[in-house]
Amino acid sequence: MQTVETTNDPALEPLAAQNEAEPEIRKENLAEAIASIATVLVVGLFVMTFIAQNFVIPSGSMEKTLLVGDHVLVDRVTFAPETRWAPFVHYRDIRRGDVIVFLKPNPETPDMVLVKRAIGIPGDHIHLQHGTVYLNGVAQDEPTAAKVRSDGDADDAYQPARDDFPANGAPAGSTEVWNEDLASHIQNGDLVVPPGKVFAMGDNRTHSLDGRFWGFVPRENILGRPLFNYWSFEANSDEMEQEAGMGTRIGSLGHTALHFFDKTRWKRTLHLIK
Numbered sequence: 379m380q381t382v383e384t385t386n387d388p389a390l391e392p393l394a395a396q397n398e399a400e401p402e403i404r405k406e407n408l409a410e411a412i413a414s415i416a417t418v419l420v421v422g423l424f425v426m427t428f429i430a431q432n433f434v435i436p437s438g439s440m441e442k443t444l445l446v447g448d449h450v451l452v453d454r455v456t457f458a459p460e461t462r463w464a465p466f467v468h469y470r471d472i473r474r475g476d477v478i479v480f481l482k483p484n485p486e487t488p489d490m491v492l493v494k495r496a497i498g499i500p501g502d503h504i505h506l507q508h509g510t511v512y513l514n515g516v517a518q519d520e521p522t523a524a525k526v527r528s529d530g531d532a533d534d535a536y537q538p539a540r541d542d543f544p545a546n547g548a549p550a551g552s553t554e555v556w557n558e559d560l561a562s563h564i565q566n567g568d569l570v571v572p573p574g575k576v577f578a579m580g581d582n583r584t585h586s587l588d589g590r591f592w593g594f595v596p597r598e599n600i601l602g603r604p605l606f607n608y609w610s611f612e613a614n615s616d617e618m619e620q621e622a623g624m625g626t627r628i629g630s631l632g633h634t635a636l637h638f639f640d641k642t643r644w645k646r647t648l649h650l651i652k
Contacts, residue, residue: 431481431601432608433491437578437615439587440493443477443651444520444604445643447613450493450651454602472496472576472600474513477651480578481599484555484592489643493604494578494588494595495522502577503568506590509541509583512568522581534584541583544569544589556593563594576600603651610646611638 435448442495443626444450457478471520482490498504503514509526511518526541539549544564548557563570571577575594580586589595593652611634 385596389412433493433604435493438585439582440477440495441524441582441585443581444496445610446494446615446645447611447643448607448646449609449611450604451606451608452602453605457600457602472499472597474499477604478576478578478595479601479604480595481601482592483595483599484553486553489602493578494586495578497579497589498569498570498571498577500573500575502571503565504544504571504577505545505568506541508536511579520581523579524582524584526584530584540590549590551587552591553593556591559593606651607646607649609645611639612643 421639431452431454433450433452435450438446443630456468456470457472476496477493478496479491479493482492497511498513499603505512507517511520524534526536528536537549539546543549544560545567549557552560560569565571569577571594574597576597577589578595579588579590595607
């Protein structure tokens with residue numbers, strides 16, 4: 379605390395009182411500065427690991443809900459196992475229709491993260507008929523789901539194994555594990571979702587390699603749910619999915635900086651994901 383000598387001069391009394399009230403200000407030393415930075419980093423790492431995480435959408439399998447180049451913030455708390463240390467947090471299980479982010483089961487590459495929509499939960503009976511989902515015997519009205527078309531490209535055209543699933547077995551391109559396992563989950567022509575699993579599909583049904591191709595999502599694989607787009611930048615799947623070498627990254631950063639204003643989808647900023 380900075381101090382001043384007292385005096386009997388009435389004119390200096392306000393100055394003395396002011397100096398007595400002002401705290402001493404000093405610079406942080408190196409150790410204190412490092413500790414402050416470390417604290418911020420630890421808190422930030424905790425938030426980005428356990429509470430929220432950002433992802434970018436690299437493919438069109440969830441169009442029109444999610445577009446290539448959407449940058450989304452994912453809530454990693456709501457679907458997490460309930461803990462006693464945070465009783466104020468709202469936890470719940472997966473519901474039909476939830477958009478979920480998860481680690482792909484039986485992946486070709488480790489730690490592959492996907493985003494799809496939960497179609498069936500444990501105990502549900504599911505089959506597709508010409509691309510329409512029947513859930514527990516009832517045809518589903520899915521306004522977000524793309525339909526089989528005859529006037530689009532080859533992928534949009536009707537494909538029996540994909541669009542009348544699972545009546546014709548696993549579609550071409552399915553994983554070996556799912557090819558072997560699929561038959562054990564079929565009852566009376568329906569796919570039955572087992573305990574602890576979720577059946578997920580992309581909204582862009584004719585352009586989505588989803589549960590029809592690799593099976594159920596284990597509950598423990600689910601990382602969270604996307605909340606909203608914090609930024610959306612026009613891009614195509616080829617650009618997003620190519621190998622990210624140093625040269626590619628530098629080129630991508632330059633392209634983004636050059637076209638930030640004209641290729642940002644401003645209307646999708648803070649767009650809620652449903």
